[in-house]
Amino acid sequence: MTIYESDLPGVGKKYEVELEDGERLVIVTHNTGKREIYKKIEEDADSEKVFELSDRLARKIGTILEGAYFQPVQSERVETMLTDETFIEWYNLDPASELVGQTIAEAQIRERTGVSIVAIQRGEEVLAAPDPETTLAADDTLVVVGDRDDCRDFETLIGGDGGR
Amino acid sequence: MAAETHLVDVGALFAVAAVAGLLASRIDQSVIPFYIVAGMLSGPYVLGTVDIPALLGIDVLPHGETLALDGQSEFIHLGAELGIVFLLFFLGLEFNLERLLAARHRIGKAGSVDLAVNFGAGLLLGFVLFESLLAALLVAGVVYISSSAIITKSLIDLGWIANDEANPMLGTLVYEDLFIAIYLAVVSALVLGGGDVGEALGSIGVAIGFILALLILVQFGTAWFQRSLETDSNEFLVLRALGILVLIAGAALALGVSEAVAAFFVGMAFSATDHVHDLEQLLEPVRDVFAAIFFFWIGLETNPQLFAGVAGLIAVAVIVTTPTKLLSGYLGGRIYDLDERRSLRVGLGMTTRGEFSLIIASIAVAGAGGAIAEPVATRIYAFTVGYVLVMSILGTTFMQYADRIEAVLVPRLEARSGAVSSGD
Numbered sequence: 087m088t089i090y091e092s093d094l095p096g097v098g099k100k101y102e103v104e105l106e107d108g109e110r111l112v113i114v115t116h117n118t119g120k121r122e123i124y125k126k127i128e129e130d131a132d133s134e135k136v137f138e139l140s141d142r143l144a145r146k147i148g149t150i151l152e153g154a155y156f157q158p159v160q161s162e163r164v165e166t167m168l169t170d171e172t173f174i175e176w177y178n179l180d181p182a183s184e185l186v187g188q189t190i191a192e193a194q195i196r197e198r199t200g201v202s203i204v205a206i207q208r209g210e211e212v213l214a215a216p217d218p219e220t221t222l223a224a225d226d227t228l229v230v231v232g233d234r235d236d237c238r239d240f241e242t243l244i245g246g247d248g249g250r
Numbered sequence: 251m252a253a254e255t256h257l258v259d260v261g262a263l264f265a266v267a268a269v270a271g272l273l274a275s276r277i278d279q280s281v282i283p284f285y286i287v288a289g290m291l292s293g294p295y296v297l298g299t300v301d302i303p304a305l306l307g308i309d310v311l312p313h314g315e316t317l318a319l320d321g322q323s324e325f326i327h328l329g330a331e332l333g334i335v336f337l338l339f340f341l342g343l344e345f346n347l348e349r350l351l352a353a354r355h356r357i358g359k360a361g362s363v364d365l366a367v368n369f370g371a372g373l374l375l376g377f378v379l380f381e382s383l384l385a386a387l388l389v390a391g392v393v394y395i396s397s398s399a400i401i402t403k404s405l406i407d408l409g410w411i412a413n414d415e416a417n418p419m420l421g422t423l424v425y426e427d428l429f430i431a432i433y434l435a436v437v438s439a440l441v442l443g444g445g446d447v448g449e450a451l452g453s454i455g456v457a458i459g460f461i462l463a464l465l466i467l468v469q470f471g472t473a474w475f476q477r478s479l480e481t482d483s484n485e486f487l488v489l490r491a492l493g494i495l496v497l498i499a500g501a502a503l504a505l506g507v508s509e510a511v512a513a514f515f516v517g518m519a520f521s522a523t524d525h526v527h528d529l530e531q532l533l534e535p536v537r538d539v540f541a542a543i544f545f546f547w548i549g550l551e552t553n554p555q556l557f558a559g560v561a562g563l564i565a566v567a568v569i570v571t572t573p574t575k576l577l578s579g580y581l582g583g584r585i586y587d588l589d590e591r592r593s594l595r596v597g598l599g600m601t602t603r604g605e606f607s608l609i610i611a612s613i614a615v616a617g618a619g620g621a622i623a624e625p626v627a628t629r630i631y632a633f634t635v636g637y638v639l640v641m642s643i644l645g646t647t648f649m650q651y652a653d654r655i656e657a658v659l660v661p662r663l664e665a666r667s668g669a670v671s672s673g674d
Contacts, residue, residue: 092417093353093420094411094416094417094420095344095345095420095421095423095424096344096398096402096420096423096424097402097405097406097411097416097420100411100412100416112412114411114412117526117527117530118530118531119527122411122412124409124412126412130589132409132413133409133410133412133413134409135409135412
């Protein structure tokens, strides 16, 4: 995925995103906060305006695209790299997992896998920095930090499609 | 001339300008030429000469003289001056030295080609037409500087902003803006400093000293500029910004330095702070109002009868400097590795001349009778206004009909350069 960024003096910034079929999406972010979305059918084609958004609307739509409200593919890991070594990952706790009903301390998560649970998303609410006495519930989304191997171990531990 | 302005005159000014703007947007043209023409029509040279009672045969309306607005009026003149200050302030606000340096390679190349071709052609043209070095320098500036305001707006309106041709166009405009800031400082010192060489050198010295002081202020005063606008209230922000901007610009003018240049540097100083976004949002309407007064004032000061005398000069200038911009824009596009079609578009867009040419014209008038002989200054002024009227409309039209122009020219360009068409 290549994204070209260029300055538009007096206007704002331009981002050009290569899509899979050779098409390009061009996003012009104005200094005023307005966003304009254009489409190019190929690199050399003229841009055709698709729509424009106010700053507020653009952020809202961006959040939706990011999957903040709904992750269509829950079983696939959502990966975010902090550094080359450290990842933040989201795991859905399968109701069948042995961890359901245990506290973080009882499950000995840090000792067994090396990852730390930094937040738990439970329905509408988010428990930031849960303490060791927090009980894990079915369908929690666990946000963990750790290196690649630790995350893999954790995936195995919680079961689900990691398999045990 | 009576320089008294009543409230109703100011009301008339805004009403006429508003109607002119409405007309311009109806036919998809730039507002600038319309403001100028509106000013011309409401000025002493057109409306002021109409004997309305005689025309209508009734005494309901007074003679046009009493209705006409007057460019000498203090309010309008000061409004126009504020317009110049705001235009340049915004230029400075958008101007980012780091960005320019980051892209200096291409911007430098494309901008230098643009400068060499157009400024060079302008010098020759000015010398041939007006037979004086100072006049040549003024004409060179007038034909060199493309209109940032019109071009940027057209880019956004036409959706070219998302295309590759936007980069060389905006980049070249940045180069031009920086050049024009320095140029204005030197030329206004030369023009306003009187005809004497020693005196001119003295005033250039003052100008350069003032600019250096401003540059030091920009370089080391960022923290102060940042703090100066720390407030949650829009009202205070606008007032403080105006207090700093207009005070420094006014002080510059009092010292005989171009207020436009001072405003540019104040804008540059603010460009390094976190307030850029707020300033742009809050001051944009203020800028547009005063810029409209400036264009209107340019029209008020223009006697259309003088066009007859300079029509030949304008025609020559248009015939010479349209191809020069087309060429330099095309070359600029090639420097940015664009294909024939997009390079041609860069040229088409860059032909638009506007606000800065007019600012140079107003400097010529300010120096009339001093460094420049009165009749020459008047001719340069009328020439510039006519030239900008033609070039602003021509450039906007070029951009609107780019597709058709490309259809004719691109195959020839490609045939000439032997390039393989990459297919549309």
